[in-house]
Amino acid sequence: MQRLLDGYARFRTEVFPHHSSLFAQLARGQKPEVCFITCSDSRVMPEMIFQCEPGQIFPIRTAGNLVPPPGESHSGVTATVEYAVKGLKVTDIVVCGHSGCGAMKEFLERKHVDELPAVHAWLRHAGPSSKWLRGLFEQAGDISPEKQLELLTQANILAQLNHLAQHSAVAEGLASGTLRLHGWIYDIATGEILSLDTDSGAFLPLSVEPEPALHIA
Numbered sequence: 001m002q003r004l005l006d007g008y009a010r011f012r013t014e015v016f017p018h019h020s021s022l023f024a025q026l027a028r029g030q031k032p033e034v035c036f037i038t039c040s041d042s043r044v045m046p047e048m049i050f051q052c053e054p055g056q057i058f059p060i061r062t063a064g065n066l067v068p069p070p071g072e073s074h075s076g077v078t079a080t081v082e083y084a085v086k087g088l089k090v091t092d093i094v095v096c097g098h099s100g101c102g103a104m105k106e107f108l109e110r111k112h113v114d115e116l117p118a119v120h121a122w123l124r125h126a127g128p129s130s131k132w133l134r135g136l137f138e139q140a141g142d143i144s145p146e147k148q149l150e151l152l153t154q155a156n157i158l159a160q161l162n163h164l165a166q167h168s169a170v171a172e173g174l175a176s177g178t179l180r181l182h183g184w185i186y187d188i189a190t191g192e193i194l195s196l197d198t199d200s201g202a203f204l205p206l207s208v209e210p211e212p213a214l215h216i217a
């Protein structure tokens, strides 16, 4: 905890005064263009990865970057997505998974079902396709745990994009062409991002050129 307090002291005395005009401007409101949905994992820092300042990324963080489908009335994610799209009018939503995801690992291994009941209740939002994949791994028996995790992390991105597209605010944005969705995976060891290419269904290195719109059926 002391790490945070020391950082706060440095922020107040060194960082904030240096950017005071930016913070004065931000105090009047925010206009982020991108809603970035990623895992709560402490190793994933979108602002550092994309070199963004405060006000540029509207973040949603959940265990396993899961986005419950609509109808989950108690989900804060639904409300936050709605606000991002309808209130802030973001033009892009990224669902970004990452390597070595603890939530995905637990979904695969189910090692702590009794100790982590809330986690497992939440992990049901990994969706039927992820469950199907897990069953396939159990039957195949010869796929390494690392490869299983990698494939599940990819399948989960597809599942979450599908959930996201079912939300009414998102569906409207996609239909009117004012909103684009992106599926990415961040590799913690290399810093590289792979992006879902909907034509091939493959995850390819993220191009720094503008991405085409993602069509979710």
Ligand SMILES: [Zn+2]
Pocket (backbone or CB within 6 Å): 039, 040, 041, 063, 064, 065, 098, 100, 101, 102, 103, 104
């Ligand atoms: Zn994670």
